[in-house]
Amino acid sequence: MNLFNVYPLFNINPVKAQGSFLWNEKGEKYLDFYGGHAVISIGHNHPYYQSKLKDQLEKISFYSNSVQNNLQIELAQKLGEISGYEEYNLFLCNSGAEANENAIKLASFHNGKSKVLYFSGSFHGRTSAAVSVTDNPKIVAPVNYSERFIKLEWNDLKQLEEIFKTQGNDISSVIIEGIQGVGGIMIPTAGFLFKIKELCEEYNAVLILDEVQSGYGRSGYFFAHQEFGIQPDIITTAKGMGNGFPIGGVLIHPKFEASNGLLGTTFGGNHLACAAAIAVLDVIKNENLIGNTLEMGGYIENEIKDFPHIRSIRRKGLMIGIELDRDCAEVRKSLLYDHFIFTGNSNDKAVLRILPALNIKKEETDIFINALKTVLEEI
Structure with missing residues (x-):
């Protein structure tokens, strides 16, 4: 049997990782400035994270949600706090x-x-409803298309108001990313978010803030929307939540009433996943990683802002989009193969996406900064 070939792969096979670095089978060392799409929030193989998972492995790894699991309660309490x-x-x-x-x-x-309602440039996932509110026709199968899912333009207040005026009584929810990641680090305006919140309240629609990539301290706030003082009805999270261990969460306003069987999952909230997520929260809090995110993000922007071929920098914390005056593919390729640095791209071909671990060190950012300068000056 062969793998179903759906991923364009770099010819690199990481076999070891520590902190912000990866090593391939040849022993070559790479700086990870992308974290596997913002998944690596506290660095690879953080010792505290490792110890929590190892301890849990010696106790119990999994049982279904038909029994009590106190780790879920601990995780909920720490995440709420x-x-x-x-x-x-x-x-x-x-x-x-x-x-x-x-x-x-x-x-x-x-x-x-x-x-x-969803917005241009959005990415919310590849499952049935999630892909239906994702702005990428290439990954939306015919079975996923429906007139129930309505795309609006990003930051377009006039269009937003018009759709609520004509269809507000039928609108169940509005889903929006705290910051668009795949879309190219697109940041909503405060006025746009306020208007969405106002209209949702007026028409009894639910405001869903997708913080899957922009949450967990990535933006310099725990959730990106908190910069604007907006309180959504539902918040979704995942990527940085488990530092590589698969876990996701839905934070739900108390006005929503739970009932037996309303939602369900076999593997969700299992013992190992909770141990990983608890460890991440402990490290973020105890090592002040949100403070480090603000400091290092500001440092990177300040150091690269005058580099040639950079049109603009869109940034909140360590969620950084570097818009070039050309397709970023060659720059990204040179950073990877000539300078051994992982970076990311986006649906905007000109935007280089930067998502390092929240505990990145200054000397590690300097490796990236110097390499980027060299690559851009050589163009």
Whole structure:
């Protein structure tokens, strides 16, 4: 049997990782400035993280959600405390797509309506409803298309108001990323978020904030939307939540009523996943990683802002989009193969996406900064 070939692969096989570095089977060392799409939040193989998982492995790895699991309670309490959403409830699942799937479903259960608004440039996942609110026709199969899912333009207040005026009574929810990652580090305006919140309240629609990539301290706030003082009805999270261990979560306003069987999952919130997620929260808090995110993000931007071929820098914390005056593919390729640095791209071909671990060190950022300068000056 062969693998189903759906991934364009770099000819690199990492076999070891530590902190912000990876090594291939030849022993060659790479700086990880992308974290596998912002998954590596506290660095590879953090010793505290490793110890929590090893301890849990010696106790119990998994049992279904038909029994009590006190690790889920501990995770919910710690997540509520660090995020400021202590009054919300938590549903645990396995991924960001699954979190968004359950959020959309829960919203529809809540108000009995079926239409969902989403925005140009969005990426919410590849499962049925999640991919239907993702702005990429290449990954939306015919079975996923439906007039219930309505795309609006990003930051377009006039269009937003018009759609609510004409279809507001049928709109179940609005789903929006705290910061668009795949879309090219696109940041919503405060006025746009405020208007979405206002219209959702007026028309009994549910505001879903997708913080799968922009959450967990990535933006310099625990959740990116918190910069604007917006309180959504539902928040989804995943990527950085488990530092590589698959886990996702749905933070749910207390106005939503739970009932037996309303949502469900086999693997979600299992013992190992909870141990990983608890370890991540402990490290973020105890090592002040949100403070480091603000400091290192600002440092990187300040050092590269005058480099040639950079048109603009879109950044919140360590969620950075470097817009070049050309396709970023060759720059990214040179950083990888000539300078041994992992970076990312986006749907905007000109945007180089930077998502290092939140505990990145200054000397590690300097490796990237110097390499980027060299590559851009050689163009």
